[in-house]
Amino acid sequence: MSAADGVREHYNLWLGRRQPPGTEDPDFTRLADAVRRLQDQFTASRPPPALAAHSADTIEDLVAALAGYQVGEPDQVAGRQFAAVGRGQTFVPPVEIDTFDGDSVTARVSFGRFYLGSNGAVHGGAISLLFDDLLGQVANAPGKPRSRTASLSVDYRRVIPLETELTVTAHTSRVEGRKVFVSGALRSDRHLLAEAEGLFVRLLADQQ
């Protein structure tokens, strides 16, 4: 199945739950995409002082405008735009899901300049973040009990390039009682770049 055939909304059921009608907000998604581009351009920029000051003024105006619309987690829309690549959030790199069958997922991701570690390599923490998010989604696939990351191990096999489309996969390798073991891999078109092993522990009633 392809994400292009309109089922991405199904793939991205965060926490395994369909969101209430009206959660999708194309204008908010556009805002999140703009913030992402801002993060990348800010990281890569070396503006003259006047432009830095002007940019700070503009962003401070936006911060003030949004200050009147702060909501609690249940009402948050960032990260809950399931029909959109990146889910309308600006933390985890935008992942485009290609296939998902409940236990395994294949997807594509490209790390923008915001995720630079040093010397041209993607920051290792961003790779862990990617795996935690995607493996966590597999562990929390629709119909499965809610779980949290207990342990995540990442092997960095090769330098991970910025601004390059990479393939990321994850699959449930085994389930032992409350423990769900999920494996992941990040590949370029030529190389295995990183691998991950995650342990997700299914939550007890008083841990939800």
Ligand SMILES: CCCCCCCCCC(=O)SCCNC(=O)CCNC(=O)[C@H](O)C(C)(C)COP(=O)(O)OP(=O)(O)OC[C@H]1O[C@@H](n2cnc3c(N)ncnc32)[C@H](O)[C@@H]1OP(=O)(O)O
């Ligand atoms: C919500 C889902 C959203 C979908 C996507 C999510 C993506 C992001 C996912 C996350 O990042 S979640 C946030 C980061 N993780 C946390 O905040 C979890 C913090 N830790 C905890 O809340 C508890 O430690 C945890 C619920 C994971 C486990 O505590 P419990 O007291 O319920 O478990 P317990 O200690 O009884 O252990 C249960 C089993 O897991 C094993 N275990 C627990 N932690 C382990 C560990 N760190 N390493 C290895 N094994 C571990 C433990 O040995 C035992 O194995 P056995 O059943 O075989 O005896």
